[in-house]
Amino acid sequence: MSEDSVVLIGRKPTMNYVLATTLPLAEGKKVVLKARGRAITKAVDVVEVVRRRFVQNLQVEKISIGTEEGRTGNDGRTRNVSTIEIVVSQPKTSKK
Secondary structure, eight states, X not given: OOOOEEEEOOSSOHHHHHHHHHHHHHTTOOEEXXXXXXXXXXXXXXXXXXXXXXXXXXXXXXXXXXXXXXXXXXXXXXXXXXXXXXXXXXXXXXXX
16 A cells, blocks of 8 residues: 655645645545644645645545644743644546
8 A cells, every 4th residue: 555645734835735735646645734733724725725626536534633732932831732634535546
């Protein structure tokens, strides 16, 4: 079985992540999009752009949300950061 590709969503333009998601899908791989904090909305946007413009039969296999502790602010308190993981794939087409 093919390995999953991981795309870490950050500050780059949305279309960079769309391309990074579309190429492995064309090779038949699953793609895991990971984002934290404010980048979560961009991760959702990436999946929607891929689904609407490039891969009409895109399957969202799994969406995991969570919270990570860790960042310490200037006041010494730990901060919680929301996370999301979206697993997408393109179904295999049967050849007749």
